[in-house]
Amino acid sequence: MIDPVTGFSYPDEWIRRASEKGDITSVEEGRAVLTASGAILRRGITTGATAAAAAKAAVLSLRHPVSGVELLLPCGIRVMVDATGESGGGSAVKDPGDYPDDRTAGLLFLAVAVPDEGIYVCAGEGIGRFARDTPRYLEGEPAISPPARECIHNAITEAIREIGLSGAHITLSVVGGREAGADTLNPKVGVVGGISLLGTTGFVEPWDDHLESTMEERVRAADRLVITTGRIGLRISRLLFPEHEVVLAGSKIGQALAASHDDVILCGLPGLVLKFLRPDILDGTGYQTVEEYIATPEGITSMKEILEESVPKGVRVVIVSRDGEIMGDSA
Secondary structure, eight states: OOOOTTBBOOOOOHHHHHHHOOOOHHHHOOOEEEOTTEEEEOOOOOOHHHHHHHHOOOOTTTTTTOOOOEETTTTTTTEOOEEETTTEEEEOOOTTOOTTTOOTOOOOOEEEEOOSEEEEEEEEEEEEESSOOSSSSTOOBBBHHHHHHHHHHHHHHHHHHHTOOOOOEEEEEEEEEHHHTTTTSSHTTTEEEEOOOOOSSSSEEESHHHHHHHHHHHHHHHHEEEESHHHHHHHHHHHHOTTEEEEEOOHHHHHHHHHOOEEEEEOOOOHHHHHHHTTTTTTTOSSHHHHHHHHHHHHHHHHHHHHHHSSTTTTTEEEEEETTTTEEEOO
């Protein structure tokens, strides 16, 4: 059985343990994750996908009341999401799944839709905006990632086609988003006034302490191993190293490396990888994030020095951009 979200091939023993405990259909469909103990942890829905559900409900409710919507997630999986809609107003509550530390869990996402000649999405109260230019966004732009924006746009497109509209103008907002955003990393990366709408796959992974031992078991079982830190790194690592087992470790790079054997590749975006190799990389630079720093000539020089001086023995580090370009390689 292969996880349709990550592509990970579950060991037969894990499947047997889970099957003895009950139905594993949710794992087969990608809505849940199987652990080494046989426990099943439910995936949540990202902020971007939650906003998409509220938007779709709002548009559909221009014709009829809505009590739930089918959503195509960025990973290609369709899911039913609890969302309500009436008279052009839609709402959805952020579902964290079995991820206990999700600061956005339970937030109420609202959408107001009016017919229009095209598709227009406006970010309202509770959705953050960039307070400064960054390598990917300009000052004042709403904090909506490209996959999240595409998910929202696709949901609206499906809705207007279903009810026969030529377009719609949708205003999104998040109740309590301003307060929640202040408790996240948003202020550090230059986002103020609310939360970010994110979601590379549309699912929130339950990568918490419950899965740390499972991650380490995956690492120990791999013959040719790549450790990566996030969804973008996961996708790029599979393209760069198709003959390797790619394991998502998130911020637990140290634990993953400690569990590995023989030679291992650490591949991912600059942020977590370079901070792991040199925690003080930003000290005295005046930059708030590694991404901003690496976009400068001084940052590139620092990255090269780190790859030459701070890589553990037996580890090859490959730094990649969001577009899949190799920015640095310790080999």
